[in-house]
Amino acid sequence: MSDVRWLTETEQQTWRAYMTANVEFSAYIDRQMRRDSGMPMAYYEILVRLSEADGRRLRMSELAEASLSSRSRLSHAVSALEKNGWVVRRPADGDRRGWVCELTDEGFTALAAAAPGHVTAVREKLFDVLTPEQLDALRDIGRAISAGLRQECEEARAEDVCDEEPC
Amino acid sequence: MSDVRWLTETEQQTWRAYMTANVEFSAYIDRQMRRDSGMPMAYYEILVRLSEADGRRLRMSELAEASLSSRSRLSHAVSALEKNGWVVRRPADGDRRGWVCELTDEGFTALAAAAPGHVTAVREKLFDVLTPEQLDALRDIGRAISAGLRQECEEARAEDVCDEEPC
DNA sequence: AGCTGGTGGTTGAACTCTCAATCTAGGTGG
DNA sequence: CCACCTAGATTGAGAGTTCAACCACCAGCT
Numbered sequence: 124m125s126d127v128r129w130l131t132e133t134e135q136q137t138w139r140a141y142m143t144a145n146v147e148f149s150a151y152i153d154r155q156m157r158r159d160s161g162m163p164m165a166y167y168e169i170l171v172r173l174s175e176a177d178g179r180r181l182r183m184s185e186l187a188e189a190s191l192s193s194r195s196r197l198s199h200a201v202s203a204l205e206k207n208g209w210v211v212r213r214p215a216d217g218d219r220r221g222w223v224c225e226l227t228d229e230g231f232t233a234l235a236a237a238a239p240g241h242v243t244a245v246r247e248k249l250f251d252v253l254t255p256e257q258l259d260a261l262r263d264i265g266r267a268i269s270a271g272l273r274q275e276c277e278e279a280r281a282e283d284v285c286d287e288e289p290c
Numbered sequence: 291m292s293d294v295r296w297l298t299e300t301e302q303q304t305w306r307a308y309m310t311a312n313v314e315f316s317a318y319i320d321r322q323m324r325r326d327s328g329m330p331m332a333y334y335e336i337l338v339r340l341s342e343a344d345g346r347r348l349r350m351s352e353l354a355e356a357s358l359s360s361r362s363r364l365s366h367a368v369s370a371l372e373k374n375g376w377v378v379r380r381p382a383d384g385d386r387r388g389w390v391c392e393l394t395d396e397g398f399t400a401l402a403a404a405a406p407g408h409v410t411a412v413r414e415k416l417f418d419v420l421t422p423e424q425l426d427a428l429r430d431i432g433r434a435i436s437a438g439l440r441q442e443c444e445e446a447r448a449e450d451v452c453d454e455e456p457c
Numbered sequence: 458a459g460c461t462g463g464t465g466g467t468t469g470a471a472c473t474c475t476c477a478a479t480c481t482a483g484g485t486g487g
Numbered sequence: 488c489c490a491c492c493t494a495g496a497t498t499g500a501g502a503g504t505t506c507a508a509c510c511a512c513c514a515g516c517t
Contacts, residue, residue, distance in 0.1 A: 127406040128413055137425050138412060140432030145312050146358045147439050157475080163503070184465060191313045196504060198467055203503085220465045220512045239294040245305060246295055252438035253431060258304050260427040264420060265307030271419035272314050324505080330473070351495060363474060365497055370473085387482045387495045 148248060155244045160237035165192060166200055167241065170209065170234040173226040180225040182215055209233055315415060322411045327404035332359060333367055334408065337376065337401040340393040347392035349382055376400055 130138060153164045160167070172189040173179055181189065187197040201224055204210045209230030215221030226234075253261065297305060320331045327334070339356040340346055348356065354364040368391055371377045376397030382388035393401075420428065 137429040144432035144435040262304040265311035268311040
């Protein structure tokens with residue numbers, strides 16, 4: 124309990140600055156997307172990942188990982204996108220459990236319509252307010268944070284040996 | 291349309307690194323909070339702001355700004371927190387439109403119980419994976435991004451003069 | 458073939474968030 | 488004092504997310 128390494132004053136400032144920027148920035152970006160294109164950022168992200176994939180199609184599990192969403196979330200999201208006619212689900216060949224999600228032409232059109240406003244917002248609110256040095260730093264920082272989070276999974280995997288509790 | 295300043299390859303890398311880290315990190319933090327303390331980060335944030343305020347109480351509008359949520363969101367959130375007995379709403383004196391939200395002892399206890407796990411997660415996944423230089427940079431970056439977003443409001447305010455369209 | 462554990466994916470319910478509408482009260486000009 | 492506009496806050500509906508089952512299928516073992 125008392126062995127918690129609480130944050131120093133300086134650390135608190137850093138933490139609040141980072142966290143506030145995250146919240147405000149992502150709220151801004153998401154808001155812009157909803158207002159101008161009628162979809163949340165998570166859906167845009169899905170369309171982008173699909174558009175970049177070979178044949179504009181991906182296995183659901185791959186799409187989930189690429190678009191940073193849980194499988195459950197993706198499943199719901201794809202159902203919604205399918206209603207819009209922006210994607211279609213096809214059975215995956217080779218594995219009868221699996222499904223492939225494919226971007227339709229309508230979906231691509233919707234994506235193309237949404238992209239300019241989105242990129243403009245990102246440029247104005249991110250690239251235009253930071254120096255080149257800060258942008259370089261931000262890239263490395265982002266990578267370090269992501270790497271630190273992924274390590275979580277590896278640890279969990281290592282614990283599968285599970286010598287402490289009966290599995 | 292074609293005058294969009296699209297992102298260069300390098301910029302795309304930076305943008306993806308930043309955005310991925312944001313999504314993954316905040317998902318991790320939120321998940322930790324929900325799992326270990328049964329509330330979303332947004333609620334924790336509200337409790338924290340209240341606990342830091344004079345008399346552990348704030349006007350709804352002030353609390354909304356402090357906790358980075360919209361008024362609507364705060365209203366719903368406070369209703370939920372009130373059901374838990376963690377906060378109470380009292381009429382604000384002096385302005386019969388307003389309400390003051392006050393942290394109860396139970397709320398403070400819940401906050402105190404949630405804090406260690408939260409701080410530990412933040413330290414492990416943020417402070418422990420970045421160098422001191424990166425943390426300094428991150429603080430400045432965060433401030434710059436927030437400042438850039440706030441500028442939005444000022445512009446909107448400046449346009450209130452409204453010489454282009456009839457208001 | 459029959460078991461068993463794990464993987465791919467979906468589902469429903471509960472919860473949270475957003476947006477637009479609404480309500481009440483304060484403030485200001487006639 | 489009344490009309491009107493603005494500010495503080497809430498509400499309800501609809502959309503999106505999470506979590507915990509759940510189903511179907513694959514793979515390895517007996």
